[in-house]
Amino acid sequence: MVVVGASGGGPRPWLVFCLSPLLLGLATGCSRPPQWPVPYRRFDHRPPADPYCQARYTFCPTGSSIPVMNDKDVFEVYRMQAPVWEFKYGDLLGRLRVMHDAVGFKSSLTGKNYTMEWYEMFQLGNCTFPHLRPDVPAPFWCNQGAACFYEGIDDAHWKENGSLVLVATVSGAMFNQMAKWVDYDNRTGIYYETWVVKESPEEQARVWFEAYECSKFVLRLYQQLADMGAVFKKIQTNYTTLTVFSGEPTCLGNETSIFGPRGDKTLALAIRDFYSLFTPHHSVKEFLRNFWRIVNEVILKRHFYLFYNMEYWFLPVKFPFVKIAYEEIPLPSSKARRLNPPSQRTSADTTRL
Ligand SMILES: *[C@@H]1O[C@H](CO)[C@@H](O)[C@H](O)[C@H]1NC(C)=O
Ligand SMILES: *[C@@H]1O[C@H](CO)[C@@H](O)[C@H](O)[C@H]1NC(C)=O
Ligand SMILES: *[C@@H]1O[C@H](CO)[C@@H](O)[C@H](O)[C@H]1NC(C)=O
């Protein structure tokens, strides 16, 4: 099992010895060379989700493909945000600022409006931790996320404990071009990634991994529209991020190289043991026992295993370990405004939501 010492002092010599092939990116089953942040992997098509993965809440129940709109139409574009699991817990996660992001469109020709969002097909828990199946050696992931488009905007849902704000106006032609991009994005970006992994809470800290979740889709979509010439309003837009803090990660391998017949049995067991701490609990007693085991593994031993781009990584996690933040990511600036240095865009011209 890989053990890495506390931050600051650097790895001890014997650790350097046993980790060095990994640090050089030589672990089998890892793409290389390591590059930070690790680029999110795109695929050429989306495979069907495994039948083992059964959604408790149907993914995108009223969804449809995006219709072709009249090029001459004019669409209002809305930023929409609501607490995660509002239908279940009301504003509880909203108070922790754990928000879900979506985009709304309203046609001025037909008056119809539409919601576009990207989210987990099998909910957040399934995207963050795998299932351990007795008959399958490797941890089993139900971690696909996808875009969902449907007619209608549920104003109350977004407004009451979140926000529904007009951010731009675009032409029907731009909408149609955006639809093509959504189709591409939805076919090639398949797996949800919950965590941002950073070296420290400092702003300039190195980012090892970027998340890939609902807000990243919204940000990519806004950028597509801006690149086509859409002009966004100047308002403050904050998004939720879940961050894990860690020293330099080590790629361990992929499913085959770790859990396959020629895999590393010790590492395979360590990874399964780690994920066993995060399986759903059936009783308070079980939860408490696992809670202390999690503290021991993550906080005291500083171990964390991350599955990213279908590869397993070891994270030598460090204080403050995990953070939920609700931080500003500005709306894209139009080409003209991009010429101004960022310092000229002071907080004076942003409005609180
Ligand atoms: C794992 O990595 C090996 C070696 O790089 C590669 O041949 C194999 O296809 C990969 N397996 C998966 C499931 O990605
Ligand atoms: C998570 O995945 C398991 C296994 O397929 C499934 O039984 C469960 O319903 C999923 N959870 C949610 C909330 O969809
Ligand atoms: C907003 O939060 C309150 C308090 O938790 C809850 O009662 C209400 O149902 C939430 N609104 C919506 C639209 O879910």
Ligand SMILES: *[C@@H]1O[C@H](CO)[C@@H](O)[C@H](O)[C@H]1NC(C)=O
């Ligand atoms: C995105 O892909 C999923 C899975 O194939 C599909 O259900 C969904 O309708 C697609 N979304 C859009 C907007 O086309």
Ligand SMILES: *[C@@H]1O[C@H](CO)[C@@H](O)[C@H](O)[C@H]1NC(C)=O
């Ligand atoms: C969307 O359309 C519905 C139904 O006509 C309407 O109730 C709602 O107010 C509209 N919302 C927006 C933001 O246009």
Ligand SMILES: *[C@@H]1O[C@H](CO)[C@@H](O)[C@H](O)[C@H]1NC(C)=O
């Ligand atoms: C939004 O983000 C900014 C900067 O990241 C922060 O100062 C501000 O407090 C955040 N707003 C809320 C409501 O959390």
